Structure formats: C-alpha cells, structure tokens
Amino acid sequence: MLSSSGGGSKIRLIGRRMFIISAAKAIVVFSVVGRLISLQINESKKYKTLSDKNRFREWKFAPPRGVIKDYFGNEIASNKQVYQLHLIPENAENLNSLIFRLKNILKLSDKAIFKIERKISSQKPWDPVIISDNLTWSEFSRINLFLHELQGVEPIVSVARIYHEDSSAHVIGYVSKISKRDLQKKEYLRDMRAAGIRVGKTGLENKLDSDMIGNVGHKRYEVNAFGKRIKEVSIDQGKIGKSFRTTLDLELQKLSSELLKGKAGSVCVMDIYRGDIIAMVSSPSYDPNKFVHGINNKDWKELINHRDKPLINKAISGLYPPGSTIKTIVAISALENDITNTKTTHRCTGSIELYGEKFHCWKKKGHGIVDMRKAIKESCDIYFYEVARKLGIDRLSVTAKEFGLGKLMVDGFVEEKRGVVPNTKWKREKIGKSWYLGETLHSGIGQGYWQTTPLQLCLMNAQVANGGYEIKPRLVLNKEKDFVSLEQFVEDKKNFTDDTGFLSDIYSNFRYKALFKNQENINFVKEALYGATNEPGGTSYGSRLPKEFIYAGKTGTSQVRKFTQRQRELEIKNEDLPYEQRDHALFVAFAPYKDPRYSISVVVEHGGSGSKSAAPIAKKVIKKLLERHTFREKMFNEGKDI
C-alpha cells in the first residue's frame, strides 16, 4: 500500500501536470488538422497540378510540313519518307559492342561515333539517341536484317522535307535544325521543340514558317520518379502544316535556271496586273536538300567561298546600278514634270563637256540629232544627260520611288535588300557630302549611287507596262483579287476612247493608285520601247521575236568600275577585262507588246552588255511565257486562283 500512503498530493500533482500536457496536445491537434485542411482543401488544386506534372512526361514529335506548290499545283517542296535509326541506351545489352556493330553496318566515321557517345552520356538512358536521321534504303534494310542481334536500336519511319529541284532554291528557301537565334526570333517555336523538327531559314520556308510548320504531336506517358516510362496515356498526332500554292510557274523556273547555267544572275517574271511573281530565279543555285539533315562542312565551305555566291538570292538581295533601264523612268519623270517634251532634240557627238568633266555616250561616234523616242530606242546617253540635267536628281528620285525603286517588294523575306534611290538629301545623310551636278548626269543613265534589285526593276517595268498603275508583287495565292479588276479596268478603258475621266475616277479612288498625271507620257515610253526591240537600230533588235510574240524591252549595261581615259582610248573590250571588272548586263521587257501581260527583268552579272547577254535570255523566257499564257489563264478562269 506504499502507493496510496501519502500519495494524495502526489497524485494531484500528476493530474495538474497532465492537464498542462493535455492543453499542449490540443494545440498540436489543431495544427495538424489545420495543416490537413490547408493542404487537402485550400491548396488541393495546386498540388493536383504538381502531381500531374510529376506524373506525365510528353514526348513531342514533328508533324509533316506544309507543301509548297507552283501555280499549276506541281510540288516544289514536299515531304518524303525517311528512315531513321534511334538507339535507346538502357535497352542495349552491351552498349559498346552495339555501337561497334552499328559502326560496321552503317560505316559510320569515328567522329560520328564520338558525337553519338557524347550524346548518350549527356542524357538519360531511356531517352532515344538518333543514330541517323536519313538512312538509305539499303542501310535501312541491312539494319532490319540484323535487327535481332541489335537489341536497343529502333528503326523508325518518319517524314522529312524534300526539294524536287534546284531552280527554286532561293525563292523557296530551305529548312534546317532550330538554332538559338530561331528561338529568339520565332516565339511559336518555343513549345515546338520536338526531335527532328525543322524550321524555315530563308525564302518562303521562312516567311510562311509559322503556318507551314503545323502543330507538334505528342505522346504522353506516365513516368515514375526515375523518369522511366510506365505506360502511354494519350497520343496526339499533331497537325500537318498548311500547304501553299504560289504564283510561280515551275516550267519557267526551270527554263530560266537552265538559261542562266554557268552564269551569275537572275530572272524575274511578273504579271503586270496581278503582281504575281511567275518566276524568280537566281544563279548559280544550290541543293537545298543538303540543309535538311545538316550540311557537311565541305559542302558548306564550298558554298560560302564560291565566287558567285550561290546562297544569295540575287533577284531580291543582289544590288546593281540599273544602267540604261532607268531611262524609261527618267523620260517619264521629265515628261510628267513638264521639263521637256518628246519633240525636243539634242545632238549626240559621242561625248559632252559639262561642269569641267567629260561625259561619254556608249556609242563613240555619237547618235547625231536625237529626239526622245530615238534616245530611248538607241539608248543615247548624251540625250539623257541633258534631260537629267534639266530634271534634277530630286525630282527623278521621287518618280523612281513611285515606281517601286528603293522599296521592299515581298513581305517576310529577311534576305531582301532595299537598294538606294539617290537624291541630295540621301547623300547628305548617308555620305555627309553635298550633291555634285555631275552626279545627276551619271544618275540620268542609271550609274552612280543607284542600287536596285532585279525584282524592283521588274516591278518598275511592270508598272510602266500596265499603263502606270501601282501593283503589289505577290508570291503566295490568297483571296485578294484586287488586280483582277485592274486588268478589267484597263480592258474597259479601251472601249471609252473619249475618256471623260469618270471611269478613272471610280477606279483610282477605290482600287489603286495611278502613278501618272498624263497617261500619254507612259504610252509614249511604251511605244519607244517597241522601237528599241522591233526596229532596226534598237538596242535589243537582235533579240526580237516573230509576230505572235512581239515584245518591247530596254537594255542596260551597268559599269562596275569607272573607265579611265586611257582605257577608253585603247577601246578595251569587256571580254578582255578580269571577270570582276566586267559590266553587268541588264534587260527589262514587257510582253506581248500589244495588250501586255507580263514584265521581265534579266540580270547577268559581269555579262558584258545587256543586248548581248541579257536580252537573248529574256527572249527565250518570253517565248515560253507567252506559250504558257493560255494555260495560266485557264487555271485562273476556272477559279483555281485561290
């Protein structure tokens, strides 16, 4: 009975102290319950999301890219099946011997093996490593033959971009692996990082990339804490990218490319009413397929170090002084500004002294008495020195800009250059010097500071050919049919010979801008260009075409260096000069002469004179173009333009 004796106070003390403990317990109970409420009720949503994030991993895969077709539906860039070989390291029994076997079967280089091994060590053992993303059929079948001995490898059939021919390489561009810069520039790529996805780098591939790339598909797997796939939860096939039909004619692309073979230069063809770019070819070309799976170093060096810069799209990035092709604009500007009239004559003796400098005509003996029509037809430099002198550079530059020079032609082509339309203000700002009068004279014949792209010249010429209306070049077919009505308008106008201005008002107010004050001036220039091609003495008379294909064009020869007096006296022939010093040959034309539809510009770098090397190319392209006209119209009339 020890416990009971004298234990009363002891037991009371124990009870008191237990009471304190119980109070403390109550606090603990509340905090545990409170925590449960906070986690499982208040923040439950947040933790559910976190749990799902834990649980699922997505493997993204690239969708097939949209196809690019020409106007007639021929594929220019499409997709082909490719055979890929993936290796999942953790599935391999003996990784080293497997790699050794693959090396023998696929004849991989030591460097390639080194890359693969580095890749394997940099990622998780269950993540696939791409051994090859483009196996040939024989490699693929050899792998399949030995497959039972190659545990851990997976042959996979996938799709990749294919370009069917080289002539359109520049305008279409190419796709390649995503770079850091692409990720910065193109926001939509950020959630598109799928294995094997390619992004457009240049040309239309780049411009239309966000639409053509499609939606990335994904496989969703449940994974465990170590990242190993447990089971496939869902699969989304992604969406094939949007396909586009372009305004290009693949036949013309091929022909132009053929004609430019061995030369550096470009051909541009445009519908003068719709602005459709029917051909845009740059030479020399390259094989865009090489970029799809990563170009090898040797090929890359070759492209980069090539004298004629094959990667440059010369039609929109090549800058050339327009030479005599600018004379149509000089004439229009002078006539529009009432500086001169078509009847004014000048005497050409082969050269002229002005401002203490001697200015030469291309024809040493001179043209004699020249009026404006003859000056355009025979491309008399002396006449245009005189016109330019009176016109002044600033007024000339306004007209030139109106006709499209110095502007970007096609949206979304990062590689396109704007060029230079010189004037006094431009020179002050960019060069920091004031304008010399002598420079006006050089500018009057398209030399000096001018920098134009072949596509700009093509558009400039198109806007002369269509009677002086502004058009906008386009490469991709869309629903805007603005220029259809321009065509209709020009047609209608012929029936209103005594135009009261009513029709013009309606159209010009609502549809498009007329670039002239007096259309007679435009028509005069067009008629003079007829003479240049179809009358003896005209600069491109040698490249004229028979009756049904009659066209009108203007040659141009732009100097890349200044002649010294001595060279002039020695009459050094262009062909005798080093390649880099030879003149660029230019030619712009519209066809057919009567009722024109198309404008063309041809530039041959260091090709000598426009009449000798550029016009003959244009002649062949025009012939083909006109032959295919009815075919193209048929497509258009069947409403297949959209």
Next chain:
Amino acid sequence: MFKSGSIQSHLTLRDKIFGLDLTLVISMFLIGVISFFAMYSTDGGQFAYHTKSHIVRFVVFFTLFFIVSFVKLNFWYNSAIPIYLVILFLLVLVKYFGLTSSGSQRWLGLYFINLQPSELMKVGLILFLAKYYHRISSGDVNRVRYLVQPLIALLIPVILVITQPDLGTSFLIAFGGMVVVWLAGVQMKFFTYLGALFLFSAPIAISFLKPYQKSRILTFLDPSRDPLGAGYQITQSKIAIGSGGLFGKGFLNGSQSYLDYLPEKHTDFIFTLFSEEFGFFGSMLVFSLYILITWRIVNIGHSVRSSFGKLYCYSFATAFFVYVTVNMGMVLGLIPIVGAPLPIMSYGGSSMLAIMLGLGIVMSCKIHKEQPIG
C-alpha cells in the same frame, strides 16, 4: 467504482475480458485494418510480402497485447527494472553485432525477426521511470540526489541510440522519459538547466561523431543542405497529400506512391500514401482514431489508483500522441524529417511490438486498476 478498498487479487478471465476498454481495443483494431489496406496499396495492389508480413505481425502482436493486459500490473511493476536492463543490454549488443542498413546500425538479427531494441526502449524507459517515481516520496522528487538516477537511466539509451545513428528514435525515447520526470513533479528549473546544458554540449558531442554521422545531424538541423534528400521527400509528400484533396484519388490510385515519388512509403510515409488515396476525410478518420486512443489511455490513467499506473498511462499517452503527431507533422512538412514511424500503421515489427507492449501494459492498468502495487 468497485467496492472501495476491496482487494481483488484474483480476477477471473471473464472479469479480465469485461475489464478491457472496448473503445481502445476497437480503435486499435480499426487502425490495424486500415493499415492492411494501406500496405496492400504500397505493394502495388497485390497481396505481397509487405502486406502478408504486416498482417501476420499485427495478428501476433495484437494477441500479445491481450496477453500482456491480462498479466497482473504488479508483475509489470516488479519487472520494470529487469525489462529496462534487458533492453539496454540489447542496445549494447546492437553496437557490436547490429545489422547496418542505409548507414545506420539499429537492428539485431534474430532468426525470426530483425529486432530494433531502440523501439522497445521507448516503452522500457517509461516503465522504468514510472516505477522509480512511484517509489520515492513527493518530497524527494526535487532533491538533486534523486535526479541523478533517472538522468543516467535516460541518457545511456539516448546516447546509444544517437550514435547508431538514429536521431528520431533517440529523441522520442528522451521525450517519453522527460514526460515521466515532468509528471512526477520535478521543478521547471531543472528542465531549464538541462535544456541549457544540452545546447552547450551538443556542438562538442557532434565534434566526436564520424563525418557521415555529422552530416546526417547537420542535414537534420538544416534540410536545405540536402535538397534532393530530405527536401525532396517533404516536397513529394506534400504534393501527394495535397493532391488527394477532399475525397482522395481512390484506393490503389495514388499516383505519387505508385510512381515511386514517395520515399519509405510503407514505413514513415504510410500516412502520406493513405492520405493521397483517401483524401481529407480518410486522414481525419485515421487521426481521430489516434486521438481516441490517446484519450482512452489518459482516461485509464485517470481511473488507476496507483501513482505507478497513473505515471505510466499519462506518460505513455503523451508519448504515443507525440509518436503520431511527429510522424504526421513530418509528412505534412511541419517539422523536419526525423525518421519516426506511425504507430501500428507503419511497416516494422519492433515498432509494432513496442506499441502493443505499451498498450498492453496500459490495458493491464485498466483491468487491474484496483490492485495494490509493490
């Protein structure tokens, strides 16, 4: 109340069965059943090793619980010192013959069970100190001479367990012992002195430890030192519990546990798994059962006449409550991960054995509450 003062030295088996606290027994049984389901889930929805052995252990130890409770309280009073000494001897054996697992030497490999003596010490120390304070008069409690013996009895096992190293268990052992000392009426100032002494001696004690032991302790004190260890576990546990929501993801549907995000899911984190699958209501059910058990033990302590019985029941109730809340606080991210199992639910033989023994002695107090001690 029974007839006061009457000495019932001979209770029949029937008396003993009717003397059982039914609420306590049913609560224990329910937790046992819940733990079967939880264990079944950790086995991936299969009736596999952990489930089987957990059920066997529960059945064996639950039977042991009844046996212990039918044994006279006087027997437990008299054997308190030998029991303590045997467990202490086992702890020393662990030092030399113990099995090492994940860097800690805690187990004795007996042929039928891997015994973890530190778990048994949780109960053994309470039993020992309850007897000690039962024997001395309330006037002596605060005399320094009478403080030395309990302090030594407490420190030896705690130090042995710390150096295993097993901080969680040593803390729980120490806590159980301190509660007895506190309830016995030792003045607050002694606890203050002890606390101060601990604070000053801890850095010196740590400097004697081996590097890996040191790093474990430092990680315990600052979990961010080891973000993928303790921090990762807490984060994943919180995600699992939080994502359970009000009603849970459903039995066998706890993705966090299934996909191995949960560490130690059948031992320390069993509550996390259960909470993920059964949500807030499930968690509250389990927690309520534990509170109910605690409350019943306190209630039994209330009705026991001897101060030994009172000291033991109150202390064990408090210790039991702390085992539960430390485990829950840990998995809920309220306190650092210390490695403390959830009584009855966690997989582990020694832990369950200790709890069942402890509860058995509580029940023995209830059945034999009128019997004299000594």
